[in-house]
Amino acid sequence: MRLSRRDTLLFTGAVAAASALPRVSAPAIAAAPRTTDIDAILKARVDAGDAPGVVAMAATKDSVIYQGAFGVRAKGTSATMSLDTVFAIASMTKLLTSVAAMQLVERGKLTLDEPAARIDPTLDAPQVLDGFDAKGTPQLRPARKPITLRQLLTHTSGFSYQLWDANVLRYGKIARNDPALPRTPLMFDPDTRWAYGGSLDRVGHLVEIVSGQTLDRYFRDNILDPLGMRDTAYATTDAQRARQANLHIRKPDGTLAAQPLVKQAEPKEFSGGGGIKSTAPDYLTLLQAILNGGGLPGKRILRPQTVEGMSTNQIGDIAAGILRTTSPALSNDVDFFPGIRLRWGLAGMINIDPVREGRAAGSQTWAGLYNTYYWIDPASRIAGVIMMQILPFADRRALNVYRQFERGIYRGARPA
Template sequence: MLRGAGLAAAGLVPSAGVAAPVRKPLQGETIDAALQAKVIAKEIPGVVAMAANETSVVYQGAFGARNIAAATPMSSDTVFRIASMVKLLTSVAALQLVERGKLKLDEPAANIDPTLASCQVLTGFDAKGVPQLRPAHRPVTLRNLLTHTSGFSYPLWDPNVVRYLKAARADPALPRRPLMFEPGTRWAYGGGIDNVSQLVEIASGMGIDRYFTENITGPLGMNDTGFVITGQQRARQASLHVRDAGGKLVARPFEKLAPTAAFSGGGGIYSTAPDYLVLLQALLNGGRFRGASILRPDTIAMMSTNQIGNIEAGILKTANPALSNDVDFFPGIHLRWGLGHMINVDPVRDSRAAGSLTWAGLFNTYYWIDPKKRIAGVIMMQILPFADRQALVAYRQFERGIYRALGAA
């Protein structure tokens, strides 16, 4: 295994409690050097990166600090807020229930969750700024929700949602969440996976947190993945960092851990790079990992197949630069969506093959699965805004380094 030594081994942060570095091939050192350089330049605070094939970890590296002010060293078991990367878990949960006959991809989702009945589509605003709505002509389906073609859109990347919500605050009679377009006609990244979470809870009869534990994270041994963290896990958590007006990274205080009994499968979960990589390995291996089976191979194949035809996906224009930059991870490459992931239709130079799968979390955590070249990777940082330019450079350097090391580019 190519194993990153981290900044502690380089003498750049305190090394107390850090194991001596393991010798590794030159290719692994090249990845280390690239990630260390980003930390030394203070372009990112700290990072954990891992890659694996179906059975084995092939690279692991932890660099920099969990908190740039305290210089607490990163380690592979650092806990991160992974935000929307929980959507993959929720998609797996829904497809498990499809396999069991408790959910159906193409029947009206309102058959399970009546709150999805009688959806209204926003067609525009009149001269006074009053939202104009009409009944949807098509029902919202589970397939729509999983592929972000339901019409639900996040305000972070849709100014029409921002404008609508402002009007709705002044008129409580307006529906809380209209559709931005007719289901199945466009792609917009949005909160539809929160509705999938509701469908999972209704169909299974258990909360999404318990469902994950009993059906996904528990069987796979993902013991550091959950909506609630313990005190011991909190001690391993990375702090969120934001950029000030000059681009300097500033650590934020930890979020408050308020007790709650309700969770959503659209965001708000914690994990570690080793935990999440196990999920990716299971998906790379046809739904099985170390004796646990979470999905059938035919379901995995369906997840990995374009589900939205010729609709373009994956490009986002920010409505709040403090939270997200504009997003276009692969300029000039056609992007589609499967049942849980974005798919690059074309190959990416020096890295992933056509048909690879990917997505991310708001705080700059990312993953990819390359079914053709049989490799998956995860990289975790804690920075706002999303699609932070320096974080993306680190991501690309890591990914390309993995393919070069494996001779698969």
Template sequence: MPGIDAVLRRAVDGGAVPGVVAMAADRSGTTYQGAFGRRDLDAAAPMTLDTVFWIASMTKAITSVAAMQLVEEQRLDLDAPLGPLLPHLAAPQVLEGFDEAGAPVLRPARQPVTLRRLLTHTAGFTYNTWNPEMGRYMAASGLLAPRSGKLEALRAPLVFDPGERWEYSIATDWVGQAVEAASGERLEHYVRDRILAPLGMVDSGFVPGPAQQARRARVHQRAADGSLMPIDFTLPENPEFYGGGGGLLSTGPDYLCFLRMLLNGGTLDGVQVLRPETVAEMGRNQIGALDFRPLRSAMPAMSNDCDPFPGMACKWGLGFLINGADVPGRRAAGSLAWAGLGNTWFWLDPRSGIAGLLLTQILPFADAAVLDVFAAFETAVYAGRAG
């Protein structure tokens, strides 16, 4: 597909991205793969298909699949209160505000935290990246961010009652804790043995080996003038917990295997990861009359505002954003998608039978230049299929 090559090459040559990996597939296999540019603007190593990326919140889809395996096995229940399994969630507190001295004001939550609410970001949790009140709470209490790898970081209060609204959050880190409690295994081992290894995702995991570390793409920071600078951005080496919401590293080919498994109803190359009815349920609206709320940045160095489809009512499934209408020239209504903080993006279109991803390593999230490239790439994928 030379048209797609041209889109990606222009992005690199024009300085929009240091390097990029992009891939697409249908139900029968890979339909496009390309790697352009460099892994690091300070080094000569070229971007290659097997370059390893920190995929951040693209981890959430994999953790959600892990949880749904345990739902299938009746070791987790979507709608039972999680307090008996995870004691910290037995009596959750809601942050109502701050008193005159600046101390947090908390009250008991009026509804329980359940697995369905965690998977749909309706449990009441948030991220300080997009919620200034949580940032204020963390400053007042000394609470650490989840990327610290400290279990204490998960002891955050809710910012609304469970079921009240949708808000992007640390909830999938708690899903990872539920997977550990129900399975009796550390999350990194469960995910490796039940998802990554069966699908042949040999370059994916929470802990990169020497071979993967040697192929890591470096994170770059976008300055106000649009220029890019390599930065040192590391994850904790020996965390107390591996984040189900954002701790995985992966490659384009590996993650495409995961997307193709979902596109094929839970099975890839004879390996069943989920039942077809489970995959279908994950792709349905699970938040009823609630809507996805655009992310409004409270930390400009980490994220821009993010509204993937302005003016469109979008929903959330069991782990995925669901667009409510067709996107002209691109994905159909009812497609599933999400992204990672370092500007890694994917979509899965069951109606058209197409999935794709675009991987870079740039902060802040929702980089306008990357989003333009992603839209052009996706449009070219559908145009190539039509042609």
């Protein structure tokens, strides 16, 4: 990999440190789980109203071990879920952006630890919000260190989403009426805390600058076409829209209300943090490539050592993964694994401890706002994806579907 000397030392050191963490061994998967059991689980959850419809898939490095589609694309219609149903995957776009950035690190066009402002001047001289004075005026100061690509990929840059940060929400309301204030200050100095936010939007912009392509074209040329992911894109065709699942809102009484599909205009700008639509088979192909160390037979998108670095803890002892909502209509509080130590790699959240009845320690995961989820478990050699279209995020009943699916995969799999 063509890294600077500093990048090489830090990148290698992070891999070595992660390998020293205590890990619970997990059996490799040699054969498919009992699919009828998982079918029954998912069908029961749909029948119970946990989700109007769901598509779920899992794979080993070599083959798909489970696939199932249950329920309907829109409540109150006869349009049944199918494996090729198209979903808005929101922040699961971030995995594609992380892959793109690390491809460019491999090619020597990006570096992990040099100031990102050398490429994107909008990241130069960031301001940090140090709180509010007695009158409610934001108190800003210069950041103590520059922002790097590593910090952007690990959400330790200081950028934070207002959906899960009350200070961002408060600041935004004030800044709307004061054009002299910076639009998006940092909530803390880079490399001192973790906060989920718009860092991957900045990564997407870095990809566009150094590649000379729009993000959608870069994805298509370097990830989607090489892997055969034909149903993954920012803009859907009419044929894909005909297969798209509707968003559903969880009402206070627990029932779900379908929202109309809105035909969107062709996007002219592309977010590295969200906006992609995809299918479970497409996304599982990406997960399987990562599980395989960066490629499938005849199709390589990353080098194995790059994937290893992406999939290991890059933030040391900084805690990650717990979010407190500012808008319950859009998201519940988020703590997917209570009591389990969570960190972040260069492409997603990593559980330092094993999950009971599920994934092994060192697995990588993240999600999309509309309750789409994935995980990659290198120790057990399993990757899985499950897609629903529900708000709020981290909907408890949708999470129950996710957890029961994961447990079914691990419970039914036979050890090698």
